[in-house]
Amino acid sequence: MTEPHILSVEGLTRRYGGVVAVDGLTFKVRRGTITALIGPNGAGKTTTLNVISGITPRSGGRVFLSGEDATDLRADQICRRGMARTFQTPQVFRSLTVRENLVVATMRLGTTSIAAAAFRTARLRKEEEGFRRSADEWLDWVGLAHCADRPIGSLSFGQVRMAEVARVLASKPDIILMDEPASGLSRAETQTLRSVLLRIRDAAITVLLVEHNMPFVMSTAEHVVVLDKGRFLAEGDPAAIQADAAVRNAYLGRG
């Protein structure tokens, strides 16, 4: 734990044909903070998360997790290193119940031996019972305990977003990436999300938050990184960013 930065991105680049979605981006995330990554539509925020989390290959640059090189790892390997994420469009498992969605996310914990599963060993049964119980605890944490046995497709959009947050927690991550978790939420749901985020941080889990809703970002994050056209534009605490002329230009310039 000598390394104060849990995530460090150096010169990250991602091209799509002629479009440079992320262009030599460098930034760091301090352990135990809520850090926001903001920028106008199309700035490259989602692409940045996709490359870090192993969903999209990079064109250049490096990614470090707690000082260790984590460049070019697959998404499931990144997850096993203790990083979990949510998606701008929730990627939940429609054929499973809410609880089962969370149990899938425990995959990096315990054994996944096909032989133990095939013969349903006593040890495996006990372990899986524990994962189901811990799934229920996380559902309780976000206020969805009453939905545990329901198919996730039967939940409202706000509940699906919250279930995805609970699913991320079920993997016991050290750092969570969230892509616009407040989009599509009602005012009340956004309040709940904020309190959940603050409790996540208090549980010593680092959060990297991509978000459009500025009041939400400014009242939740303690550090803000601004991206424009794939490039690093500015960083600082929320007050400094709100006062920054270049940041205002980037937003106002495009409506």
Add this chain to the structure above:
Amino acid sequence: MSAEQSRAFGRQILPVAGIGLVGVLPVLLGGSNSLLNIAVLIGIYFIVCIGLSLIFGIGGQLSLAQAAFYGIGAYTSALFTTKLGAPVLLGFCAAALTAGVIGWILAAPILRLRTVYLAMATLAFGEILITLIRENRGLTGGSTGLLNLPAPAVGPFAFDTPLSYYYLVWTVALAAAWVARNIIRSRIGLGLRALSDTEIGAASCGVDVARFKTWMFTLGAVLAGIAGALFVHYITFISPDSFSVSFSILMVMILAIGGRDSLAGALLGAIAVTVLPILLASYDRYSELIFGVLFLAAVMFLPNGLAGAGSSLVRRLTVSARSSGERASD
């Protein structure tokens, strides 16, 4: 009894009932050899479809390679027993091993493909295999095949009657169903369903998508290989006709009719495609037409197959029974 308790009760009672039924079925069939033949065939289809329901029904990967692995298993055992004179049970083991190893090697490159591309690639694999079998006349007997395959035996006891073969096939089928059911219920089973919903979501949750697919494809190959070997040593001859692409399509039809996401679906589908043509045989020229229409109707009106229709019927009955019970107690 709560819903949770009744489900647990169902989980315990169903396997026992299944084993009991398999045990006494020959008595119910009056020992008729032609009916036992049908039951043997259903068991063999069921074994193949257990594998297919893991890879396709649960995992969502449409593989048309089942006929190829069925053929690999069949030819491996046939060659082992006729050319090398190995005991048939050893031939069965070799069949499972060979199909499994080829499946495992093939899995990595082929399972990168998805949807219709995966279907086409697995289909092509089957076509290549059939051609190899037909052209290697010296080894496989070409289009004529090999005759006089021996029956499996344990010591002095030979499985050479429909009744004894019935018990052999269904012992394998029940063992395979037990293993598959355990996998489906496990966290690996949940991971498989998850990756069939969204691979990106599953991978981000720590599911090693390629490894999970490889396991299921290999297991499916092993089961198809064993089933193929069981089949040819029952009919005592082998020819490439039994392993054409139409067999793979028949297996997919079984899951479509029976229901692709449960083992009960695989079983009901296997019964349907075996028994229906026999029932329809009296319509002679029209039998295939009627079968086709029934298949179309099943796919159109029973989205979750016979098993899905059955379980929603049971659910409706228990709900109405419960609510009428509540009314009575009011």
